[in-house]
Amino acid sequence: MLTILFDGIAYGMVLFVLACGLSVTMGLMNFVNLAHGAFAMLGGYITVILMQRLGVPFLLTLPLAFIGVALVGVVLERVLYRPMYGKNHLDQVMFTIGIVFMAVAGADYLMGSSQQIIKLPAWLQGRFNIGGVGIGKYRLFVLVVCGILAFSLQWGFTKTRFGSRLRASVDDARVARGLGIPVNRLFALTFALGSGLAGLGGALGIELMGLDPSFPLKFMIYFLVVVTVGGTSTITGPFFAAMLLGVADVAGKYFVPEIGAFIIYVLMVILLIVRPDGLFARGRA
């Protein structure tokens, strides 16, 4: 029972790292980026390539996945995304679906269509048994890494100058511009950070969620659920949404496997009906 809770939290943590970048970019530029999963996939593949072809140790691939995807994020933001900010949601949706399609086909072409598999270092395999509660070592590792990340993000978001500027811009980009905050540069930076986190999440998630070319499509829904339920103006909102989703998903499949797959969708629809602005959104007049 506790194991299930633990598994769910670990799963939710990965979801959070994957989705939090999307939440901030969505809030900041009001930009619907369905291609967020493609960045996560890229991070996953970077780790796979580094480990399988170059023999880089797993731990080292994680920061590399982050940096690599962040760099790609910066370039894409500059070249492709920026012209899209002014357009309507529909165009953005179509544009990013196009990117997803290209990423899926491109990954298939370059990496093959099969599930990618990595070999974790021995110390991350297996599990502890604490008082009858089985705890997977890798899941514990994921939990710690993502927990630290979530904590530092929350700290950075609330306590640093960057964070306060970011919050101001998310609240009202126009006013923020008026106050002399360089919203565009801020956004490029945030976009890079968000994509980098997605890349890291993708790398961490290989073991838990698998990695194949259809990854961006398969998990798009999960990311969007996290963002819509969590709202786009805080870090804690998506965090708790991801936890809720992870635990509900895992517990649902455990207790009622017959309808396990429904649970997150039903949960999402109900939450959106009850709280159309997101479960943890701040009330706005």
Added chain:
Amino acid sequence: MSTLEDRVRASLLASRRWHGAEIAFWLLALAVFWLFPRNLLLLNEIAILALFALSLDLILGFAGIVSLGHAAFLGLGAYAAGLLAKHGIGDPLVGLAFAMIVSGLAGLLASPLIVKGNDLTRLMVTLGVALILHEIANSWGSLTGGADGLQGIAINPVLGLFSFDLFGKTAYLYSLSVLFVLFLVARRMMNSPFGLSLRAIRDNSLRAAASGVPPSQRLALIYTIAASYAGAAGALIAQTSQFVSLDVLDFHRSADVMLVLIIGGPGYLYGGMIGAIVFKFLQDTISAFTPQYWMFWIGLFLVLFVLRGRTLIHGGVKLIMSRLPARVRGKRS
């Protein structure tokens, strides 16, 4: 005064009068039956996709409701028609009506979820509803055949005369007829006071309410109608292929139809049809010479389209439509 009234009447009439290009479009749609006898199956798919996109146009182009889960109603209609035929009522027109009623009812039930809320909420709710239906169809194998698809559908000849053949002749003419009739109905609706009030809501919901238009009621109504149109498209899939699989509820259907409509341009009824032609043509040509990676090229097309190419396609379309009065032409929301 009577002269001004006459001018007002003339303007209102002009906005719904048939344009030469429209007549040419439909004549051409019929003519391809003889021009491309080898491609009737593809043409049939285009006609069905066009009907599905028309359904989305009713809510997106005319009422401004975005949806990422329109396949829910397509799939519901397909399963409704398929199940009816499987259980002994094989008449295609009865099946069509049944599918439209079932999907329409579902649309009515779902409408409270979408009439309120912003774009993002709508995208998510529609997506969620479609996913839930997909899961139900998947899990309820005893009824739907689950992942194996619905087998054993037997469709009677249309009007008792034309049976569905391997060449797709009956299929195309049947689908085209249904598309045409439903198009006529939609065209009439969009030029009615009701259609005008929808455009008002899409343009400016604040002003619409201040003009006495009740937005929730109208949106619920058009959502219901659009759902039944999607159901009709689903019924056509089930009947012309005599097979229904889970794919009709898949996410890519919802995404595709949105892309189709945006390619063709929403809000003037022909966008879905033009988009369907472009999309299917692209898909077919590209996948013919690169069966593995057509998805890449479709993706590239979309990206370029949004960045640059829209003016190209729409420029051509607008050239044709330019002589239509402003009211029909509408504009993108």
Added chain:
Amino acid sequence: MTLRRHFLKGVLGLSVAAAMGSAAYAQDVAKIGLILPMTGPFASTGKQIDAAVKLFLAQNGNTFGGKKIEIILKDDTGNADTTRRLAQELVVNDRVAFLAGFGLTPLALAAAQVATQAKVPEIVMAAATATITEASPYIVRTSFTLPQASEPMADWALKNNIKKVFTVVTDYGPGIDAENSFANKFKAGGGTVESVRVPLRNPDFAPFLQRAAEAKPDALFVFVPSGIGAQFMKQFVERGLDKAGVKLIGPGDVVDDDILAGIGDVAIGAITTHHYSAAHDSAANKAFVAAFKAANGGMRPNFMGVGGYDGMRVITEALKKTNGNTDGDALIAAMKGMSFESPRGPIQIDADTRDIVQNIYVRKTEKKDGELYNIEFTIIPMVKDPVKAAKK
């Protein structure tokens, strides 16, 4: 209205006549419409079969019974509606003599009606739900059926002192087939079974495996589609089920040759029953594996590949028997009862059911020469599909 009806009727008649007029051409070519998922989640199936078909033609030439074979490859992306349309177009426009491929059960079923209407043989090279061959009298299968592979597992488990089994299968046709046939046979033999079904698009096995762990079974019976087996195996080990003494058993899909190397050592010790292993010990297989690897950059053939390879053999043998006659009924008649030595061992096309009859092997996943293989250690000779056999 009546006027319109007559008009339409006339139109239909005319164009049917026109189409028939152009029928007689290319008398010396026999086209095979190969419909496979080349993109999407099941693309690995498509690639294996496509490679095997190409290999077969490269090895055996392309003229059989006086007909030159021409392959038309189409990608159905794993989408049944597309399969149906492609099949129809191949029959109507390209006048193919055979439809072949079909990566998944729904895809094979989608084309069944076309095969029946057009009287064109449909060679199912991959899909494995038992009922497929009943969907049309023109369907012949060269892959396997899941009950065929799963029932022997129950016998083996009963004989090897396994009393309690927990089954985990993917929730779609083949998975349900595997679960039912195994559970029925196992219960009939006195064992107890607990079952859980995993949704097809499922990212995380953890909760299902947790249930399995808490049930404390002697063995875990698993069926997941080829491709996601790796993830399953890793989580199986991560959850410590192997150390708890739970045996991993099931039909061979989970330790598919194509991905076995990627699964890694966690697969060692799995006991599976299946019809093909790349390690099958025969001259025919060694030649096949070597040629396949050479032609595909070291990719190991799996049971999908061998299904495609044997499918081509069935097609070409039938053409030889009919002396190039491409009449569907004649070809099906020629295929019925056909038997030959395949890389997987002896196989036969059942004359009654048009389904495949073949040896099922009990294998254990082991390391051999530094690579993982499924090593066969027991043979159950010439197994028929038990579902159809039971109906007789």
Added chain:
Amino acid sequence: MSAVLQTNALVKTFGGIMATDRIDFTLEKGARHALIGPNGAGKTTFVNLLTGVLQPTSGTVVLNGEDITQLSRESRVKRGMARTFQINQLFSTMTPLAMIALVASERLGYGVRAFSRLDHDRRVIEETAAILAQFRLEDIMDNSIASLPYGKQRQVEIAAAFAAQPSVLLLDEPAAGVPEAERRELLNIVGSLPSDVSVLLIEHDMDIIFRFATRITVLVNGRVLADGDPTIIARDPAVRAAYLGEASHA
């Protein structure tokens, strides 16, 4: 004279802030009533409460003797309350003709008629033509609204509000942002509205206010500071201190 529109102790709070504080307000039949006050005084909030864009925290709104506090925006329009917005709210893709025809058909309750044809409906045509003529929009009736100059757009908005045949018309800064050249025509239109329609005018421009208003209510910090005849208001020292003084410098 009798009251057509009345509010009783109308309160609206946002968070802890009281945007309107127990406003008691009466609009007499046929009145030309101006609502003035500095920025942030709660004028627009008050109009939004009247028209149902916002729901009051407490208090009631009474229109022609009927409590409409709980009614939706569109039902209030049907009961005779129409408005314009501070910032133009128009159907940018329509023509003035279509916009007026829409309001007319909604007023007549035709909005759910999905199959009737507008050009077949005599009453919609009559009403539309009458409004177009009254507001001098005949020449531009087939142009796209988005292409019109701002003053004309303002004119279209007032025409559309008037097409609903209101007994109460709320004009939120009708002349704001209109260039001087187009102002005169607009003011003529406001001036020539029929006398049986009660008009509530929200304005900053003192010239306009003293030209039209027969009565003035001054709103400061969500409260009614003063209410009465323009000449009396103009002389009220509290008003001068709180508002007119600073406005006259503007």
